[in-house]
Amino acid sequence: VFTAEKKRLIVDAFVKWRITNNEQFYITSSGGQLSAMRTLLTQRVDEGLRNQFGTRTVQEVVSGERDELMNILTTDLNTVAAGELGIEVLDVRVKKIELPTEVNESVYNRMRTERERLAQELRAQGTEIAEGIRANADRERTIILAEAYRKAEELRGNGDAKATGIYANAYNKDPEFYEFTRSLKAYQSTFENKSDVLLIDPDSDFFKYLDSSKGKKSE
Missing domain, CATH: 3.30.479.30 (Band 7 domain)
Incomplete structure (x- = not known):
């Protein structure tokens, strides 16, 4: 019909x-x-x-x-x-x-084409949304890292300033003792490994406190 x-x-x-x-x-x-x-x-x-x-x-x-x-x-x-x-x-x-067989095939082909077009469109939208999310995440990560680095540098600067103040205060109170403790730290760092060999002039200021049995700077 x-x-x-x-x-x-x-x-x-x-x-x-x-x-x-x-x-x-x-x-x-x-x-x-x-x-x-x-x-x-x-x-x-x-x-x-x-x-x-x-x-x-x-x-x-x-x-x-x-x-x-x-x-x-x-x-x-x-x-x-x-x-x-x-x-x-x-x-x-x-x-x-x-519908007749030939019409059925035509209808099914149109439906399949439309579904494929819709699927591609949805995939493209999904990809665009995913790219946007990744871009936002990368931007937020960069901001967070930059802020963390800024705070770390600020804290490090404050710490260095306080340490410098402490060192300066200690030096002003007893310059000789301050210089002595600094030399001890240098000795400890230099001779930390027993196999280390150091070639240096015996008259160098590096050994100025080792030359004195009283722990004072030799003249």
């Missing part, structure tokens, strides 16, 4: 009917042959389907108007069947509506 948009559909329908006039049924069906009656009824159902589908769109056929279509078709068939065939049509139902 064809719809109002001239689109071809394959319709599978069935009919429930019963005999109401035995004499008319016997005459019409060539002596009560059910196959003959089925042929006559099928012709009228096909004609009714073509008429009803031809005034509706595909959307209307597969949506809520299908029940209305079946009711109209049942009523129209009964008008003919009661007088001509000797039967009553109880119900007409559409089991299945399909």
Whole structure:
């Protein structure tokens, strides 16, 4: 059958009917042959389907108007069947509506293409969002590291300033003792490893406190 948009559909329908006039049924069906009656009824159902589908769109056929279509078709068939065939049509139902194979393939291809396009679009959006998140994270990381470095340098500067102040205060109170402790630290650092060898002039100021048994600078 064809719809109002001239689109071809394959319709599978069935009919429930019963005999109401035995004499008319016997005459019409060539002596009560059910196959003959089925042929006559099928012709009228096909004609009714073509008429009803031809005034509706595909959307209307597969949506809520299908029940209305079946009711109209049942009523129209009964008008003919009661007088001509000797039967009553109880119900007409559409089991299945399909597009032709070539149309199905075309529809499926369009659907697949649309889904692939949508998937690519979603992937692109996801990639863009991910790049934005990574960029924000990198920017925040840079800011945090810079702030941490600034604070560390500030603390280091404050510590160095305090240490310098302590050293200066100690030197001002007892310059000789301050110089002595500095020399001891230098000795400890220099001779930390027993295998170390140091070549230096014995008269160098490096040994100025080692030359005196009293721990004073030799003159």
